[in-house]
Structures are given as C-alpha cells and as structure tokens.
Amino acid sequence: MTTVLEQKINNFTCAVKKAIQHENWYAALAIALTLPDICGKLQNPSLGSTKRYIGFFNDFLKPTYVYKIGALQREHEFLNGNDMYALRCSFLHSGTVDISSERIQEALNKYAFLKPDKVNRQVVHMNQIGNTLQLQIDKFCLEVIAGVDIWLRSYKNDEEIQARANSMIDIIDPSNGVRI
Numbered sequence: 001m002t003t004v005l006e007q008k009i010n011n012f013t014c015a016v017k018k019a020i021q022h023e024n025w026y027a028a029l030a031i032a033l034t035l036p037d038i039c040g041k042l043q044n045p046s047l048g049s050t051k052r053y054i055g056f057f058n059d060f061l062k063p064t065y066v067y068k069i070g071a072l073q074r075e076h077e078f079l080n081g082n083d084m085y086a087l088r089c090s091f092l093h094s095g096t097v098d099i100s101s102e103r104i105q106e107a108l109n110k111y112a113f114l115k116p117d118k119v120n121r122q123v124v125h126m127n128q129i130g131n132t133l134q135l136q137i138d139k140f141c142l143e144v145i146a147g148v149d150i151w152l153r154s155y156k157n158d159e160e161i162q163a164r165a166n167s168m169i170d171i172i173d174p175s176n177g178v179r180i
Contacts, residue, residue: 003156005042005165011180012038013145020138025115032141033088036061038168039151042161050104053088054081060147065126078126078133082106113137 002010012031019028039060040052047055058081065079086102097111109131114124116138125136155161170179 003162003165005156005162006152008165008168009039009148009152011169011171013148016141016145020141023115025113025137028141029113029137030092032144033084033091035144035148036084037088039148039155042164043151043155045164050085053085056147056151057081057084060151061144064143064147067126077107078128079108080106083108083133087111107131108133111135113140 012035016028016031016035019025019031036053036056037049040047040049040056044052044055061079061084062077062081066075066077068074069076082104083099083106086099086105086108087097089104090096090099090102097113098109099105099111100109110133112132112134114134114136116136117123123136123139124134125139127134172179
C-alpha cells in the first residue's frame with residue numbers, strides 16, 4: 001500500500017518527468033531544485049533551509065557528482081551542496097544560473113544547462129570548464145529524482161514525516177472532487 005508521503009512526493013516527481021517529456025525545461029528544473037527543500041522540511045522542520053538543503057544533497061545526491069578521473073584516479077567533486085543550494089537560490093529567486101554573487105557559493109561560478117541532443121545523441125553532462133558546470137538538464141533533473149527516491153525509501157515509514165506529509169498540497173479536480 002502506498003503511503004501518504006509516497007503519494008505526495010510522487011505528485012512532484014511525476015510533474016518533473018512530465019515536464020521533461022514535454023521539454024518544459026524551466027518547469028522541470030524549478031521543481032527538481034525544489035524537491036530537496038520539500039524533503040528536507042519534512043525530515044527536519046526545525047532546521048533552516050540552507051542546512052536542510054545541503055544536508056539532503058550530502059546524504060542523497062553527493063555520490064552522483066563525485067568521480068575518479070585521470071590516470072591517477074583522483075577524486076573530483078563536480079557539484080557540492082553549497083553550489084547546488086546557490087543554484088537553487090539564483091534560479092528560483094532571480095531566474096539566473098550565475099551563482100558568483102551567492103554568498104553560499106563555494107567552487108562554481110555558473111551553470112550551463114543543455115537540452116538533450118536528439119540529432120547526434122551526444123550526451124554532455126558533468127562537463128566542467130573552469131568554474132562553469134555543464135549539465136544535461138533532463139539527466140540532472142532525473143538524478144535529483146533518484147536522490148529523492150532514496151530519501152523516500154529511507155523515511156517512508158517515519159510516522160512524524162508521514163504526519164507532516166498530510167499538510168502537503170493537493171490539487172482537486174472540481175468536476176469529481178478527486179485529489180490529483
């Protein structure tokens with residue numbers, strides 16, 4: 001049986017997937033960047049937004065953005081919690097991907113989002129040029145969803161989080177009263 005938490009989070013993750021399917025990149029990115037906030041607030045409502053967001057990133061997304069590169073297999077962190085939070089703030093509050101003026105910014109200065117290349121089927125994702133990180137927008141959004149899915153498996157049976165999930169938004173179809 002699906003829990004209230006699973007249903008409510010699924011509404012958001014499905015919205016991201018539909019936005020990707022319809023190539024509504026701005027909507028997909030906005031919702032994806034909001035998901036760590038939503039999960040973090042459900043998990044730790046007393047913590048501030050910054051700490052919740054970075055904590056979520058470190059616990060559920062960080063492994064996705066750390067790779068061993070080069071002959072020496074040196075570990076490289078393409079994205080960290082501070083820079084992702086800076087992106088969230090910059091994009092959601094200003095519509096920009098330049099994070100150089102965000103106080104929390106740590107390693108990156110800017111992001112470049114690319115839509116999937118349907119002609120050459122070339123994937124450009126996690127390509128760092130100086131202090132700019134290139135991300136393929138659909139892959140990035142789906143990676144955030146994957147992190148949310150891990151979080152959900154970890155907390156779906158937590159009674160306090162379930163109770164908080166009851167207050168999450170429902171959109172109701174006025175023709176039949178069904179929550180969608």
